[in-house]
Amino acid sequence: MENNFEKIEKAAKIRRRISKTFIYLMLSLWALAVLFPFYWMILSSIKSYSSYNSEYIPRFYPADPTFLNYKEAFTGVPLADYFLNTLIFTLITTTLMLLVIVPCAFAFSRMNFRGKNLLFTFFLSLMMIPNELVIITNFVTITNLDMRNTFAGLILPSVTSVFYIYLLKENFSQIPDELYLAAKVDGTSDLKYLLKVMLPICRPTVITVTILKVIECWNSYVWPRLITDDKNYFLVSNGIQEIRENGFGRENIPAMMAAVVVISVPLIILFLIFRKKIMEGVARGGTKG
Amino acid sequence: MKVTLQNLTKTFPSRNKKEQKEVVAVSNFTFEIPDGTLIGLLGPSGCGKSTTLSLICGLLKPTSGKIFFGDDEVTHLSPENRGVGMVFQNYALYPHLTVKQNITFPLENLKGKDKMTKQEMAQKALETAKLVQIEELMDRKPSELSGGQQQRVAIARALVKMPRVLLLDEPLSNLDARLRLATREEIRRIQQKTKITTVFVTHDQEEAMSISDLIVVMKDGIVQQIGKPQEVYNDPCNLFVAKFLGTPPINIFKGKVKDRKLYIGNTAVMDTDIPDMPVTVGIRPEGFMADEKGEFECELERIEVMGRDISVIAKHEQCETPVFRAIINGENEIQGQKVRFSLKPRKVYLFDNEKGSRIEVN
Amino acid sequence: MEKNNFKAWLYLLPAIIFLAVFLVYPLIDVFIYSFEEGYNSASGSSFGTGIYNYRYVLRDPYFLMALKNTLILVLITVPLSTALALVISLGLSSVKKLRELFQTVYFLPYVTNTLAVGLVFMILFQKTEYSNGLINLILGIFGISPIDFINGPYFAKITVLCIYTVWVVLPFKILLLTSALASVKQDYYNAAMIDNTPKWRVFTKITLPMISPTLFYLIITGFIGAFKAYSDAVALFGTDLNAAEMNTVVGYIYDMLYGDGGGYPSYASAAAIILFAIVLTVTVINLLVSRKHVHY
Numbered sequence: 021m022e023n024n025f026e027k028i029e030k031a032a033k034i035r036r037r038i039s040k041t042f043i044y045l046m047l048s049l050w051a052l053a054v055l056f057p058f059y060w061m062i063l064s065s066i067k068s069y070s071s072y073n074s075e076y077i078p079r080f081y082p083a084d085p086t087f088l089n090y091k092e093a094f095t096g097v098p099l100a101d102y103f104l105n106t107l108i109f110t111l112i113t114t115t116l117m118l119l120v121i122v123p124c125a126f127a128f129s130r131m132n133f134r135g136k137n138l139l140f141t142f143f144l145s146l147m148m149i150p151n152e153l154v155i156i157t158n159f160v161t162i163t164n165l166d167m168r169n170t171f172a173g174l175i176l177p178s179v180t181s182v183f184y185i186y187l188l189k190e191n192f193s194q195i196p197d198e199l200y201l202a203a204k205v206d207g208t209s210d211l212k213y214l215l216k217v218m219l220p221i222c223r224p225t226v227i228t229v230t231i232l233k234v235i236e237c238w239n240s241y242v243w244p245r246l247i248t249d250d251k252n253y254f255l256v257s258n259g260i261q262e263i264r265e266n267g268f269g270r271e272n273i274p275a276m277m278a279a280v281v282v283i284s285v286p287l288i289i290l291f292l293i294f295r296k297k298i299m300e301g302v303a304r305g306g307t308k309g
Numbered sequence: 310m311k312v313t314l315q316n317l318t319k320t321f322p323s324r325n326k327k328e329q330k331e332v333v334a335v336s337n338f339t340f341e342i343p344d345g346t347l348i349g350l351l352g353p354s355g356c357g358k359s360t361t362l363s364l365i366c367g368l369l370k371p372t373s374g375k376i377f378f379g380d381d382e383v384t385h386l387s388p389e390n391r392g393v394g395m396v397f398q399n400y401a402l403y404p405h406l407t408v409k410q411n412i413t414f415p416l417e418n419l420k421g422k423d424k425m426t427k428q429e430m431a432q433k434a435l436e437t438a439k440l441v442q443i444e445e446l447m448d449r450k451p452s453e454l455s456g457g458q459q460q461r462v463a464i465a466r467a468l469v470k471m472p473r474v475l476l477l478d479e480p481l482s483n484l485d486a487r488l489r490l491a492t493r494e495e496i497r498r499i500q501q502k503t504k505i506t507t508v509f510v511t512h513d514q515e516e517a518m519s520i521s522d523l524i525v526v527m528k529d530g531i532v533q534q535i536g537k538p539q540e541v542y543n544d545p546c547n548l549f550v551a552k553f554l555g556t557p558p559i560n561i562f563k564g565k566v567k568d569r570k571l572y573i574g575n576t577a578v579m580d581t582d583i584p585d586m587p588v589t590v591g592i593r594p595e596g597f598m599a600d601e602k603g604e605f606e607c608e609l610e611r612i613e614v615m616g617r618d619i620s621v622i623a624k625h626e627q628c629e630t631p632v633f634r635a636i637i638n639g640e641n642e643i644q645g646q647k648v649r650f651s652l653k654p655r656k657v658y659l660f661d662n663e664k665g666s667r668i669e670v671n
Numbered sequence: 672m673e674k675n676n677f678k679a680w681l682y683l684l685p686a687i688i689f690l691a692v693f694l695v696y697p698l699i700d701v702f703i704y705s706f707e708e709g710y711n712s713a714s715g716s717s718f719g720t721g722i723y724n725y726r727y728v729l730r731d732p733y734f735l736m737a738l739k740n741t742l743i744l745v746l747i748t749v750p751l752s753t754a755l756a757l758v759i760s761l762g763l764s765s766v767k768k769l770r771e772l773f774q775t776v777y778f779l780p781y782v783t784n785t786l787a788v789g790l791v792f793m794i795l796f797q798k799t800e801y802s803n804g805l806i807n808l809i810l811g812i813f814g815i816s817p818i819d820f821i822n823g824p825y826f827a828k829i830t831v832l833c834i835y836t837v838w839v840v841l842p843f844k845i846l847l848l849t850s851a852l853a854s855v856k857q858d859y860y861n862a863a864m865i866d867n868t869p870k871w872r873v874f875t876k877i878t879l880p881m882i883s884p885t886l887f888y889l890i891i892t893g894f895i896g897a898f899k900a901y902s903d904a905v906a907l908f909g910t911d912l913n914a915a916e917m918n919t920v921v922g923y924i925y926d927m928l929y930g931d932g933g934g935y936p937s938y939a940s941a942a943a944i945i946l947f948a949i950v951l952t953v954t955v956i957n958l959l960v961s962r963k964h965v966h967y
Contacts, residue, residue: 028390043762047769050759051776053838057791058779060805064794073801077808124686133679146690149698152899152921153947156704156939157697159928180689210678239784241902245910246929257786257902264790265909273794280787291782295775302781302843303850368861389867401858405880414876415866470866 061284065089065277072274089278096268098251099279102259109244109255110237113175117233118226121185126214128185129192130200140189146182151242159246169250178243184229187304191225192218228301231294238287256283310379310473310506312342312365317374319360319530334360336530338374342523345504347497349517349538352527353553358510359478361527365508366476367391378473394472394505398479400463402451408462409434409447415470437469440499457488464496468503475500477509481516493520514554518542526550543655548665551591551658560633562625564590564659571659574627578604579652581659581670588668589660596656597621597635599643603651607633612643623648704940724941733913734942737923740904743829744836744919745897752837753889756844761874763845764852774849781842789835789906796820796831796907821907828908828917836903840896844889851885852878887961891954898950901925920946 064072066085093099127133128140158177167173195218203213219226241257248254254262260283268275291298317338320331335357342348350358363369365376367388375384383391394415402411412434416425425433438444441461451459460480467475480496481489497520500507511517517524518538526533526541526549534546545551551559562573565587570577573590597605599621607623610632614620621635621643635650659668708723728734763773780788796806798819807817818824820831855878863873879886901921904912912918913926920942927939 029386032387032390040766043765044769047759047762047766047773051773054776054779057788057795057838060795061788061791064791076802078802078805120685120689123682127679127682131679131682133676136679139683143690146694149694150895150899150947150950152924152943153701154694154697156924156928156936156943157700158693160936161692161697176689177693180686180693182690182694185686235782239786241786241905242925246925257784260784260786260790261905261910264793276790277794280790283787284783287782287784288779291779292775295778298782299774299778299846303846366865368864388861388865391865393865395862395865397858397862399856399858401856401862403859403877403880406876414863414868418866418868418872466862466866 058284061277061280064274065281067274069272069274089272089274090282092268092272092275093278093282096272096275097259097263097279098254099259099263099282101252102254102256103282105253106238106255108171109174110234112171113178113237114230114233116175116179117181117184118230120180121188121229122214122219122226125185125188125192126210126218128189130214130218131210143182143185147186155243155246158243162247167247169248169253171253173247174244174253174255178237178240181233184233187229188222188225191222195221224297227294228297228304231290231298232301234290235287235298259283311344311377312474312506312508313375313377314338314340314342314361314365315375315377317361317364317376318372319357319364319369320372333530335364335371338532340525340532340535342506342508345506346522347500347520348506348508349521349524350508350510350527351514351517351524351553352512352533354512355529356527357530358512358525358527360530362476362478362508362510365474366393366395392470392473393476394467394470394474395476396460396463396467396478396480398482400451400459400483402459402462402466404451407448407450408438408443408454411451411462412437412447412465412469415466419470433469434465437465440468440502441465441495456484457492460484460492461495464499468499468505472505475503475505475507477507479510479512481511481513489516496520515556518554526553528553545591545658546667548589548591548660548667551660551667555593557594557620557634557636559591559593559658560635561629562590562592562633563627563629564588566659571657573605573625576604576606579654579657583659583668583670587662589662589665591658591660592633592652593656594620594634594636596653597637597650598653599637599641599648600651601649603649605650605652607648607650609643609646609648614639619643621648701940701943704937705944707937724937725945728938728941728945731938733918733926734920734923736913736916737918737920740829740832740917741898741900741920744833744900745894747833748836748840749890749893749897751833752840752844753886753893755837756841756848756889757886759841760845760848760852761878763849774846777845778842780839781846785839785902786906789903792831792835792838793821793907798823822915825916828915832904832907832917835907836897836900839903840893844893847885847889848882851882855881883961883964887957887964891957891961894953894957895950898946898953 063080063082066082066087066089067075067079068084068086068088071083128136128143162168162173162177165173167176199217200213203217208216239257240255241261244253244255244258245261248258251262260279263276263279317335318333319335320333323330323332338361350361352358360369364371367383367386367390371384375382377383378391403414406414409431413430416430416433419425435444435447438447441464443458443461443465446454446458446462451462454462460483464477464480467477477496481492484492493516496507496509509517509521521538523535524538524541525535528549534541534550536544541550542554545554548561552561564571564573564578565585566572566581566583567585569581571579571581571588571590605625607625610622610624612619612621617639618636619639619641621637622632623635624632654670659670660666661668705724706720706722708721759777763770763777795804797804798807798817798821802808803811803817804820806820811817818827820827859877859881860873863877868876899921900919904917904919904922908915908917912922918926924939924942924946927935927942
C-alpha cells in the first residue's frame with residue numbers, strides 16, 4: 021500500500037513537471053511573438069540601407085550597426101514636426117479634457133440640482149454611441165467651420181470622453197460626505213474643496229485617466245487623417261503612413277524603421293514607468309482606441 | 310482511520326525581508342488521533358491550528374515530520390490522493406451548481422472500479438443529504454440558502470465520498486450565535502453516526518469543549534496540552550491553557566507561598582505543600598464559596614443574578630484585572646461593602662511566575 | 672443640502688457643450704444625412720429624402736467587398752483571439768516565477784502605435800525583389816513556396832491581417848482574463864483538489880463558469896471591436912484599401928467621406944448606420960446567449 025502511494029506521488033510529480041515545462045514553453049513562445057516585431061524594428065533600424073537590401077536572408081544581428089538611419093528619419097521627412105504636432109495635440113487635448121471632465125464629475129458626485137439622475141443616465145447612454153456614427157457629421161462641421169488643417173479642428177472633437185467622466189465620478193462619490201460638510205462648515209468654497217481635497221484624494225484615478233488619454237491621443241489616426249491633408253499638421257500616425265506611401269524619396273526600410281522606433285519609444289517608456297496604473301486603468305474598463 | 314502526526318513542523322519564510330528569521334507555524338507536533346474520534350484543534354488566531362489542518366489535508370507540505378493515515382504514510386501525498394473530506398471556513402460551495410450538483414461533484418471524479426452510475430450517485434447524494442437533513446433543498450443554488458443550510462451542504466459534500474478523515478476549518482465561525490449552538494450539536498451527531506475520524510479547528514473554546522472527544526490546545530505553533538475537554542479544564546498544564554479555557558475566564562492573582570501556606574496579599578488563603586516562592590494563582594469563578602468566616606476578603610463591586618447562580622463581581626488589589634468574577638450558589642445572600650470567600654482547593658491552580666508552567670500541589 | 676442649480680450647471684456647462692456639439696447633434700444628423708438624396712457637401716443642398724443612399728451602398732461592390740472582409744475578420748479573429756487569450760491567461764495564472772515579466776511583455780502591443788508596428792509586420796511578411804521576407808524564409812523551411820502576403824493573393828493578405836489583428840487585440844483580453852482568473856477564490860480549487868477532480872473537469876466545471884461574465888464581456892466587445900477594424904488594415908496595406916481588396920466597412924465609410932473617391936457624407940452615413948445595425952444585432956444576440964449561459 022505504502023509503495024503504491026509512493027508510485028502515485030512520483031507519477032503525479034512527473035506529470036506536474038511536464039505540464040510546468042509545457043506552460044513555460046507556451047508563455048515564452050507568445051512572449052517571443054510579442055517581442056520579435058520590436059526586436060526586428062530596432063534591428064532593421066540600425067542596419068545600413070545597402071546592407072539591409074543586400075541581405076537576401078536577413079541577418080538576426082547587425083553586421084555593421086549604424087545610427088545614420090535615425091538622422092535620415094529626422095532629415096529626410098519632417099519627423100520632428102510630426103512629433104511636435106503630436107505633442108501639442110496630446111498636451112492640449114488632455115489638459116482641455118481634464119478641465120472639462122473634472123468639474124462635470126464633481127457636479128455629478130457632489131452637487132444637487134434638478135434632473136441630476138436623469139442627466140447622468142443620459143450621459144451613460146452616450147457611452148454606447150460608436151465613433152463611426154458621429155465622425156461623419158463632425159467632419160462636415162469642422163469642414164464648414166473652415167477648421168481643416170488647424171489644431172482646433174484636430175483637438176475640439178477629441179476633448180470629451182463620457183467614459184472618463186464616469187470613472188472620475190465613481191471615484192469622487194467614494195469620498196465620504198462628512199469631508200465635504202466639514203469643509204463647508206469651515207467656510208471652504210466648492211472650487212477650493214475640489215482642488216484642495218478631492219483632487220489630491222483621487223489623484224490615482226486622475227493620473228490613470230490622464231495616461232489613458234495620452235495613449236489614446238498619441239496613437240490616434242482616423243480623425244487626424246480625415247481632418248488634415250497638410251503635412252504641417254500631421255500627427256505621428258499620419259506621418260508614418262505618409263512615410264510608408266511616399267517614403268524618403270526611395271523605399272528606405274531601415275530609415276522607416278528608425279522612424280517607427282522613434283514613434284514607439286515615448287509610449288513604451290511611459291508604459292514602463294506607469295505599468296501598474298495603466299494596466300489597472302485598462303482593466304477597469306478601457307478598450308483599445 | 311487512525312491518524313498519526315510525528316514531529317510535524319512547518320516553517321514559512323519571514324515576510325519581513327530585513328529579518329531572515331523564519332516563522333514557525335507548527336513546531337514538533339506529535340499526536341495519535343484514535344480512530345473514529347472528534348478532535349478539536351483550539352487556540353487563538355495565528356497559533357498554527359489552521360496550518361496543522363492544511364498539513365493533514367495536504368494543501369501544505371510539512372517542513373519536517375511525518376503524517377500517517379492508519380499505517381500508510383501520506384506525508385508527501387497530494388490532497389487529491391489522500392481521500393480526505395474538507396469543509397472550508399467559507400464553505401467554498403460552487404455558486405453556479407445546485408445543491409445536488411455540489412454534493413455529487415466529488416462522486417463524479419471517481420475513476421476505475423469506484424466509478425458510479427448516475428443512479429448510484431443520486432442515491433448516495435440523497436442518503437448524505439438526508440444525513441445532514443437538507444434533502445428538500447436539493448435543487449436550490451447556494452445563494453438561495455441560509456448560512457446554516459450552506460454549512461450542511463458543505464458537510465454533505467465532504468462526507469459523500471466517505472472520506473478517511475473529515476476536516477473542518479472553523480466550521481461555525483460564519484453562523485450567528487443561535488445557529489452555532491444547533492450546528493455544533495449537528496456536527497457531533499453526524500460524526501457519531503458516521504464514525505469518521507474528524508478534526509476541526511476553532512478559536513472558540515466553548516465550541517471545542519462541548520463536542521470534542523479530545524481537544525488540542527495550541528499557542529504559537531506549539532501544542533500546549535492534549536486531553537479530554539473536562540480533564541484539560543480541570544487540570545490545565547500551564548497558565549495559558551488555564552486562561553484560554555472556561556467562560557467566564559479564570560481569575561488571576563499575584564500570590565506567594567510561605568511556610569506551607571498560600572498568601573494572596575497578606576492573608577493566608579490555603580494550605581499547600583510546596584517550597585516558599587512567589588507564584589501566580591489562578592482561581593476558577595466556581596472556586597469561590599461565600600463564607601462569612603472565609604479568609605479571602607474583597608471589596609464588593611456589584612452582583613449579577615443569573616437564575617440559579619449569582620455572579621459576584623469584586624475587587625482585590627492583588628488581582629491581575631481591575632475586577633474579578635466569582636460564581637456562587639444563588640441561595641447565598643451578599644450584602645455590604647465587603648465580601649468574604651473561602652476557596653475550593655481543587656479549583657485553585659498555582660503557576661510558576663516566570664515560565665507560566667503549572668506547579669503541582671498534592 | 673440646498674439645491675444649487677445655477678452653480679452646478681456652470682460646472683457641467685463645458686462638458687454639455689462639447690457633448691452636444693460633437694456627440695448628440697452628430698448622432699441625430701447622421702440619420703438625416705443617410706436619408707437625404709444627393710446631398711452635396713459643397714453646396715449643402717439635396718434633392719429629397721428616401722432610402723436611395725442605402726440602396727446605393729448595398730449595391731456598391733466596394734461596400735460588399737468591405738463587408739465580406741470585415742465578416743471574415745470578425746469570424747476568424749474573435750474566436751481565435753479569445754481562445755488564445757484564455758490559454759495564455761490560464762498558463763500565466765498557473766505559474767509564479769516570471770509572471771510579472773510575462774504580463775508586462777504581453778501588454779506591450781496595447782501601448783504601441785498600431786500604424787507604426789504594422790509597418791514591421793509588413794516588412795516581415797512582404798516579398799520584395801531583394802528578399803522573400805523573413806516569414807517566407809521560415810515557411811520555406813517547411814517546403815512552402817514564397818507568397819507575397821502584402822501585395823499577393825487574397826487569402827494571404829487576409830491571413831496576415833487576421834494575424835496582426837490578433838496580435839493587437841490580445842493584450843486587452845489577456846489582461847482582463849488574468850484578473851478574472853485571479854479573482855476566483857483559491858478555496859474552490861482546494862475543494863476540487865481534495866475531491867481528486869481531474870484538471871479538465873476543474874476547468875470546465877469551476878474555472879469556466881466562474882470567469883464566464885468576463886469571457887462574455889470580451890466576446891461582446893471583441894465583436895464590436897472587430898467590426899470596426901480599419902487602422903490595422905491601413906497599417907499593413909496602405910490607405911488605398913479598395914485597390915488592395917482589403918477595405919473594411921469602417922474604411923469604406925471614411926473613403927466615402929474623404930479621399931480620392933470621397934465627398935459623399937450621405938453614402939458614408941448610410942454605410943455607418945448599416946454597420947451600426949449589424950453590430951447592434953450581433954450584440955443583442957450575444958447578450959441573449961450570455962444570459963442563458965452566464966451563471967451569476
